[in-house]
Amino acid sequence: MRGKYLPATTTDQRLLDKDQDTDWVHTDPWRVMRIQAEFVEGFGTLAELGPAISVFGSARLKHGSDLYAMGEEVARLLVDAGYAVITGGGPGAMEAANKGAHEAGGTSVGLGIELPFESGLNDYVDLGVNFRYFFVRKTMFVKYAQGYVVLPGGFGTLDELFEALTLAQTQKVTSFPVVLIGRSFWEPMIEWLGTTVLEHGMIAASDVARLQVVDTAAEAVQAIVKENAVIAASRPE
Numbered sequence: 001m002r003g004k005y006l007p008a009t010t011t012d013q014r015l016l017d018k019d020q021d022t023d024w025v026h027t028d029p030w031r032v033m034r035i036q037a038e039f040v041e042g043f044g045t046l047a048e049l050g051p052a053i054s055v056f057g058s059a060r061l062k063h064g065s066d067l068y069a070m071g072e073e074v075a076r077l078l079v080d081a082g083y084a085v086i087t088g089g090g091p092g093a094m095e096a097a098n099k100g101a102h103e104a105g106g107t108s109v110g111l112g113i114e115l116p117f118e119s120g121l122n123d124y125v126d127l128g129v130n131f132r133y134f135f136v137r138k139t140m141f142v143k144y145a146q147g148y149v150v151l152p153g154g155f156g157t158l159d160e161l162f163e164a165l166t167l168a169q170t171q172k173v174t175s176f177p178v179v180l181i182g183r184s185f186w187e188p189m190i191e192w193l194g195t196t197v198l199e200h201g202m203i204a205a206s207d208v209a210r211l212q213v214v215d216t217a218a219e220a221v222q223a224i225v226k227e228n229a230v231i232a233a234s235r236p237e
């Protein structure tokens with residue numbers, strides 16, 4: 001550019017000068033950049049993680065409860081079986097699983113989420129990423145795990161469980177094990193899925209069969225290891 005085509009300021013000047021108008025920070029195109037940045041950070045942090053299992057469960061589990069101990073134990077056994085443990089990085093079941101993985105000398109991953117009542121990543125997360133967007137975080141749970149272990153929980157846990165089931169049902173992910181711990185908690189839901197939902201023709205019997213329900217941490221890890229061995233054996237060379 002020459003003469004009248006030369007801009008009055010340089011690109012660097014425009015970049016470095018303070019912008020008076022800050023509305024762009026709150027617009028969707030800028031959010032898209034932030035969303036991209038979250039994917040980049042998540043993928044960059046987790047790319048070399050190795051085999052991992054995501055453990056879900058209630059944020060409200062009390063320290064010292066039986067289920068908290070179950071979360072610790074299942075994580076410890078997953079580490080012994082060669083898996084890293086991924087959680088939502090928060091309190092309750094997430095903290096229990098991170099504690100079990102951390103204390104067993106395994107890789108304890110926490111994928112935290114920004115919440116209005118933020119409590120931050122729990123003390124047992126060794127490799128942590130904090131997300132603003134739930135959907136970005138949920139991509140990481142699926143992408144970097146070779147299976148889900150689900151302890152009793154509420155809406156958050158059910159959301160994560162049913163997302164995995166939907167992705168598998170629609171073949172958006174290759175099949176991976178989903179193991180629920182706690183028969184008395186989960187069986188009424190399995191029963192409802194296998195009767196009412198199935199009889200209304202809303203799901204197939206194979207969708208319900210995908211769910212494995214166990215009572216102990218050892219059974220959960222055995223189920224994960226066994227199904228992953230079958231999946232690995234059936235994979236083309």
Ligand SMILES: CC(C)=CCNc1ncnc2c1ncn2[C@@H]1O[C@H](COP(=O)(O)O)[C@@H](O)[C@H]1O
Nearest residue numbers: 056057058059060088090113153154155156157
């Ligand atoms: C005490 C309290 C409610 C803290 C919330 N702090 C949280 N921090 C991180 N992930 C969370 C949190 N709450 C829910 N989640 C997500 O939703 C699931 C638990 O939800 P819920 O408690 O079952 O429905 C977890 O697996 C986690 O991925």
